[in-house]
Amino acid sequence: MIDFYTAATPNGHKVSIALEELELPYEMRVLDLGQGEQKEAWFTAINPNGRIPAIVDRDNGNFAVFESGAILLYLAEKTGRLMPQDGKGRSLVMQWLMFQMGGIGPMMGQANVFFRYFPDKIQPAIDRYQGECRRLFSVLDSRLAEHQYLAGEYSIADIANWAWVRTHRWSGVDTEGLPHLQRWIAELRARPAVQRGIERPPSEVLVRPDSEEKARQFSAAARKMLETGQSRRSQKETE
Structure with missing residues (x-):
């Protein structure tokens, strides 16, 4: 267990x-x-x-x-699943997993902060992170043009990247003109285990991004968390 x-x-x-x-x-x-x-x-x-x-x-x-x-x-x-046993296959999975950990996740996270949560709208920062997200999406699209999944077989690399990319609307980034990425997003979303996974626990904002009221509530809560964290750091620095 x-x-x-x-x-x-x-x-x-x-x-x-x-x-x-x-x-x-x-x-x-x-x-x-x-x-x-x-x-x-x-x-x-x-x-x-x-x-x-x-x-x-x-x-x-x-x-x-x-x-x-x-x-x-x-x-x-x-x-012994969702990861190839041969060295080259394992390396491919690790490469695309690290792509998410070092690129997709941090860049979308920063896009979320400046686009959704930050009290002031700093447009150059929003443009910077949304633009980098779109560039990374293009890298995924190019890879998926030649492969059904990122590392050949369906793997933890697909799971890691998909869990972030599916929330692209929340980051203010579109996937228009990226047909292979769109195909991959839809194919993974259709998997029963994936559908169960995104409901554990559910997020009304991320699963139903058209809910503007939920989005406003979520953003307000996130801004409060951000401000509280900044206040605590300032307090520690002055102690």
Whole structure:
């Protein structure tokens, strides 16, 4: 049994999709990020960085794993699935997984901050991060023009990238003119395990981005979290 600590974010959904695809038994605990539950001592004992997601594998001596990419690798190696066994195949999966971890995730995260959450609209920053997201989407589109999946077979690399790319509207980035990326997004969304994964837990904003009222509420809550975090950092710096 795996204890799964998460919230309705792309990084959380990366792990929930993998757990569903791999048919691993797990118990989910949703952390209240707005209340700072991820910073409480009991959770930082699991993840010293105080971020979701994290897992504890009860069947492996209560072994804790944090960082979403590391969790995906651990689960793939634990089951021998969603990861090729040959060296070249493993390397391809790792390359496209790192593409998400080092590119897609950080750039879309920054686009979200400046486009949705930041109190002031700093247009050069919005343009910078949305433009970089679109460039990275073009890289994915080029790869998917020649391959059904990013690393040949369906793998944790697809799961990691898809969990972020599917939220492109929230980042203010479109996928028009990227037909291979659009095909891939639709194909993965049709997978039953993927559908279950993005509902563990559900996000009304990300799953139904046309809900403007939900979007406003989510943005207001996120701005409050951002401002609270900045206030706490300033307080510590003056102590």
